[in-house]
Amino acid sequence: MLARELALQGASAVVLEKAPEPRTEPKANGLVGQIVELLHYRGLLDRFRPEAQFAGRVPAFTFGSVPLPLARLGDSPLQLLALPQPRLEALLTECAMERGVPIRRGCAVQGLAQDRDGVTVRLRGPVGEEHVRASYVVGCDGAHSTVRGLAGIEFPGTTKPDVTKIGHVTLPPEVVATDGNGLELPATGPLPLGWHHTDRGRIGVMSTRPGVHIVTVTENDPAGADPAAPLTLEELRSGVARVLGEDVPMTEAHWLSRVVNQSRLAARYRAGRVLLAGDAAHLFPAGGSSLNVGMTDAVNLGWKLAAVLRDGPGALLDTYHDERYPAAERTLAQTEGQAVMMASSEEAAALRELFAELVSHDAALRHIAELIHGSDIRHGQYGEHRADGQHGEGADADAHPLVGRLVPDLSFDAESGGPSGVAELLAEGRPVLLDLAGRTAVAEAGSRWAKRVEPVAARCAGAAPADALLIRPDGWVAWAPVPGETDAAVRAGLTRALRFWFGSPD
Ligand SMILES: Cc1cc2nc3c(=O)[nH]c(=O)nc-3n(C[C@H](O)[C@H](O)[C@H](O)COP(=O)(O)OP(=O)(O)OC[C@H]3O[C@@H](n4cnc5c(N)ncnc54)[C@H](O)[C@@H]3O)c2cc1C
Known part of the structure; x- marks a missing residue:
């Protein structure tokens, strides 16, 4: 996204990507929030729409596993593009390459040296060690960002104790509800799509493509769980059985993974000529918002970086941190709130009940939808900057x-x-x-x-x-x-x- 934004502005960029081949892990099921509007403004939404299960104002969503009946508002403030991450990545790659950006795969960044005029990047590529010179480097290299570490940027926060097991699985027809909206189990009965809590943990059931269900399970007592070990279908199934008290047969696994949630925010988004965007800058403890915030970082940064390359350094580039850090802080707050609400405890159940009561009021429902969308925060009015070059805040x-x-x-x-x-x-x-x-x-x-x-x-x-x-x-x-x-x-x-x-x- 950032590469394309830079190219739109006439800046020359190169993407250095460690992975030799595109990823196939499903990860995100889609984008939700302002980024959908931004893709529309760039003419990309119409291009991506044919591959999406849904694109537009979403009639229902959840917050901390509490249903948000957004259709009630008439004009749902929340926009969704239901497009699996591998397809999103492929489409964005196409978009960047069309604009002339080289994507160099199999190039792992290993070193950075900044000086007055630029940055020298040391990488290990298909033909061995190489040095690339650039005016600026942006670390879009994910949660374990090498660039962040090399730039000496702190990444404070916490790692949650919960481990969630995720499986994209095929279920036998006899347990799938005939209307396709959930499961029908012999002992439990109907288990609609969405989140379900018991006193032993939480189960999520979703379906984003025909014949495949996404089943997640988070146990209150994840005995002996090793988050780094590969997950097996048997483990997923036994975890579901422990939480639900009933076995859910699963015939085939398309993707299995364990996820540990983290709350982290880079102390600063810029260290001289090195900047951060996406997961390299922020990690949120509940799903749904990461790509919204990360890709919006890219749209915020692209034109500013290009302007600085064209016109020389100035205060403009500092507004990237000033605008995007608070957006991530706000997202961290709402996802922390969701993480607490999603716990399988009596306290969390009470909180969910109270929250459901609150969102029965239209104003509260709209407020929460705008919070998830990312449209509830307002950037400072920098036109009022002071004579010393500093800008006003808020x-x-x-x-x-x-x-x-x-x-x-x-x-x-x-x-x-x-x-x-x-x-x-x-x-x-x-x-x-x-x-x-x-x-x-x-x-x-x-x-x-x-x-x-x-x-x-x-x-x-x-x-x-x-x-x-x-x-x-x-x-x-x-x-x-x-x-x-x-x-x-x-x-x-x-x-x-x-x-x-x-x-x-x-
Ligand atoms: C199971 C799961 C479900 C999710 N669901 C959602 C969802 O529904 N909605 C949502 O918004 N988000 C979701 N997320 C989060 C989302 O996938 C991430 O926020 C997103 O991938 C972050 O994108 P990124 O480009 O910042 O980082 P990444 O996707 O991590 O990409 C970083 C890239 O940098 C490369 N790289 C790393 N180190 C180097 C190096 N040294 N040199 C060169 N290249 C390097 C990597 O190979 C990688 O390609 C989900 C995540 C998971 C795991």
């Missing part, structure tokens, strides 16, 4: 409510003959000054940056959220006038934001 309470948030998916009036909507404007990752009301002050201030920030005039198909929007290449709103703002204030505010995000005038 969104300005007086700013337009869209500032610091991902731009909504606006549609434009077809009669104007211009772009059809925001998604069309953002496909190539260019910044846009969207003039929605024809204000002279907007055009005047924007004209000085017109070569790097495309001015676009359009009329919203519905009510316009603001007279104008300054949209960054990653889709975040950098500036918008508040209603009633004078022309002088519009000129000053827009000029400050343009200067901060896009440098000196043309």
Whole structure:
């Protein structure tokens, strides 16, 4: 994702990947959250959709194993792309290569040396040891990140004691419910898809493709479990039997694994010319959010890194940590909460009951959905940076409510003959000054940056959220006038934001 983002911005990148061949482990079943909107804005959602089981606003989800009936809200705030990780990786690889990024497989990074002008990377590749020189290096090398270690970035946090056994398995037809929505067991009876707690542990049953069920089991007392040992079908089955009190026959295993959850967050996302993104920067103790946060890191970083390569160093690159660290912190908080709720204890059961009561209220349900989506946090308004080059922290309470948030998916009036909507404007990752009301002050201030920030005039198909929007290449709103703002204030505010995000005038 990051390689493609860099290529969109005209930066030259190379991917060094240790694995000689693409991975086949199923891992994630899909993406949930803002990244789905971002893929739409890059024109990738339509491309990925034919391979997905589901793409769009999701009518139901869970939080800490409590069902979230999102359809009740009418316009579910949570978006999902149900696409297995190996296909996602293959598609993203294709997308990066189409944009000219070389993907060098079988190249394990082993050393880094930073100096004033760049970084020298030492790698072991198919023909032995090699050195690669780059202006910047981004460690997207996962939980055990070599780059993070070499850059001396701490990765504080905890490893949870639970071990979850996961199997993608075939079940005999006699235990699969006829409507396909779960299992039908002789003693237990119906066991719907989802999570089930007993006083001995937790079981999860999901189905993401015909004929294959994902069965997970987490025992309260995982006697003698060695998280590093390969899991067998027999072990999975006996774990399920211990928790459920009934055997669930399983005829074939397509993938078996053990997962240990961790809560970790890199102390900083940047050490000089080395940056981190994805699992290298954060690990969450409950599923569903990792790719959302990790791939959004990439979209946040790509254009900033490219701008710094083009225009020279500045405060812009520091905003990557400033914006993405709090997003991971927030995700850590909500996944920690989920991990506690998912325990098989009386206390956790009480918490789940209370939580289910809370989400029976629409406002609470929407709040939780936005929390998972990642849209509940707002970036700081950096246009107000100080004379010493430092920027202010936190969104300005007086700013337009869209500032610091991902731009909504606006549609434009077809009669104007211009772009059809925001998604069309953002496909190539260019910044846009969207003039929605024809204000002279907007055009005047924007004209000085017109070569790097495309001015676009359009009329919203519905009510316009603001007279104008300054949209960054990653889709975040950098500036918008508040209603009633004078022309002088519009000129000053827009000029400050343009200067901060896009440098000196043309
Ligand atoms: C069972 C399971 C289910 C999951 N389900 C979900 C889900 O439903 N939704 C979700 O969002 N997330 C899910 N996740 C988490 C998700 O899979 C990870 O967050 C995601 O893979 C992280 O992507 P990444 O690119 O940051 O790191 P990784 O996927 O770990 O990729 C890192 C890459 O770096 C390479 N590498 C490592 N070291 C080096 C080196 N020294 N030199 C060169 N290359 C190197 C590796 O070979 C690897 O290809 C799940 C994880 C598991 C295990």
